[in-house]
Amino acid sequence: MKKIIAVIALIVISAFLFGGVVEMRNQDGGGFGNPVETEMDEYFLENSQDHNQVNNVVTAVLFDYRGLDTLGEATVLFSAVSGVLTVLRKTISSKEGEE
Amino acid sequence: MMLYYILQVLILIGLVSTAAAVIWFKDLISAAIALGASSLILALQFYLLRAPDVAIAEAAVGAALTTAIFIFAIKSTDRTEGYK
Amino acid sequence: MNVKMSVVVRTVADIMVVPIVVFGIYLILHGHLTPGGGFQGGAVVASSTALLIVAHGAMKDNKTDLSNMESTGLTLFFLLAMVGLIMGFSLFYNSLAGTGGIFGGTVSGINPGYINTGGTIPLMNIVVGMEVIAALSLILWMMAKRSGSLEVEK
Numbered sequence: 001m002k003k004i005i006a007v008i009a010l011i012v013i014s015a016f017l018f019g020g021v022v023e024m025r026n027q028d029g030g031g032f033g034n035p036v037e038t039e040m041d042e043y044f045l046e047n048s049q050d051h052n053q054v055n056n057v058v059t060a061v062l063f064d065y066r067g068l069d070t071l072g073e074a075t076v077l078f079s080a081v082s083g084v085l086t087v088l089r090k091t092i093s094s095k096e097g098e099e
Numbered sequence: 100m101m102l103y104y105i106l107q108v109l110i111l112i113g114l115v116s117t118a119a120a121v122i123w124f125k126d127l128i129s130a131a132i133a134l135g136a137s138s139l140i141l142a143l144q145f146y147l148l149r150a151p152d153v154a155i156a157e158a159a160v161g162a163a164l165t166t167a168i169f170i171f172a173i174k175s176t177d178r179t180e181g182y183k
Numbered sequence: 184m185n186v187k188m189s190v191v192v193r194t195v196a197d198i199m200v201v202p203i204v205v206f207g208i209y210l211i212l213h214g215h216l217t218p219g220g221g222f223q224g225g226a227v228v229a230s231s232t233a234l235l236i237v238a239h240g241a242m243k244d245n246k247t248d249l250s251n252m253e254s255t256g257l258t259l260f261f262l263l264a265m266v267g268l269i270m271g272f273s274l275f276y277n278s279l280a281g282t283g284g285i286f287g288g289t290v291s292g293i294n295p296g297y298i299n300t301g302g303t304i305p306l307m308n309i310v311v312g313m314e315v316i317a318a319l320s321l322i323l324w325m326m327a328k329r330s331g332s333l334e335v336e337k
Contacts, residue, residue: 052280053290053300054215058152062220063307067264067275070307073222074314078257081318085250088329151218155210156226163230164319167237168326175330 106147113140125180127173135166186240186332196238203231211312215301216294221308225315232320236327241334246324249317256314263303263310277302 048060062070117137124130138161145154187193210217210224236242267276280302281289288299298305327333 049293050291052215052277052302052304053288053294054280054304055294056215056218056220058218059215059220059304059308063304064275064277067307070311071261071264071275074257074260074311077315077318078253081253081321084322084325088325152220152223155219155223159223159226159230163233164226164323167233167323171323171326171330171332174332 103147110140110144110147114144127178127180128170130180131166131169131173134169135162138162138165186334188238188240193238196234200231200235203234204228207231207312207316211308212305213298214308214312215304216296216298221311222315224308225312226319228312228316229319229323233323236323236333240332241336242324244335244337246321249321249324253314253317253321256310256317259310260307260314263307266303277304279303279306 044057044061044065048054048057048064052060052064054060114137117133117140120133121130121137124133138157142154142158142161145151145157207224207226207228210219210227211221214220214224264275267278268274270276270278272278279285279287280300281287282302283289286299286301286303286305288297290297290300294300324333328335
């Protein structure tokens with residue numbers, strides 16, 4: 001019974017994924033590899049060099065237009081390091097055992 | 100242009116086979132190294148899709164740092180998969 | 184416990200660390216001109232730390248320095264974000280671009296490769312690179328030390 005449910009779930013999920021890929025290839029004016037242009041794309045590409053004197057538009061979006069997202073990313077990295085240091089620090093019992 | 104498509108097909112075959120090898124290996128260090136190889140092939144795919152900054156990040160983090168962290172973690176636990 | 188590798192591996196690691204670190208610093212400093220940036224360059228520099236730890240298996244106790252470096256990076260990043268607010272614009276506004284100060288050169292149109300441009304963006308790249316180097320090195324250092332493959336020199 002469990003196996004039949006797993007096979008049915010596999011078929012349904014893979015049908016969704018294949019359908020998504022086929023749908024992605026056949027969009028009007030876009031498709032996979034040729035995304036539809038929006039107003040924000042054109043605004044960034046046209047104005048980022050004049051606003052920032054920067055060639056790399058990715059960096060301009062990352063640090064200027066969407067800077068708050070990068071601040072959150074840096075905070076996530078900081079809390080990841082805090083978590084690693086908290087988990088792996090020497091506790092009292094292991095210190096007694098080792099030294 | 101023909102070379103581009105041949106390269107795409109080769110990269111897809113390598114990506115799927117290394118990802119299957121990660122699941123297939125019972126030795127966890129072999130699995131970690133296969134995961135690093137998969138990341139390296141994925142970085143090549145990112146470079147071919149014209150995202151060189153993502154390719155640099157994927158190669159540095161996926162192939163170097165994640166493999167090292169996995170191997171350090173495997174070293175302090177068991178090397179083979181499964182219960183004894 | 185002897186955790187260092189053979190003399191061939193150690194010599195090659197010592198030689199290869201130099202170009203890896205130089206390439207990472209290049210990626211950080213040229214982040215506003217070429218593909219790359221703070222996170223990518225920091226990850227490349229941190230991979231040289233992985234190479235050194237795996238090859239030598241011994242390192243000085245620099246956990247406090249790395250921790251201070253990471254906290255300094257995050258704090259300076261937020262202060263650089265506040266510069267736009269202090270100058271009278273919004274948060275993260277690039278208010279130093281084109282003002283003539285450090286990294287404040289002016290270029291009309293396509294930048295032909297002048298590094299002295301970009302306003303706060305190169306400064307933010309440097310600061311984020313500092314934070315990423317310290318964070319990833321600290322994770323590697325701690326994992327290696329607790330798994331027994333790193334001897335800490337006093």
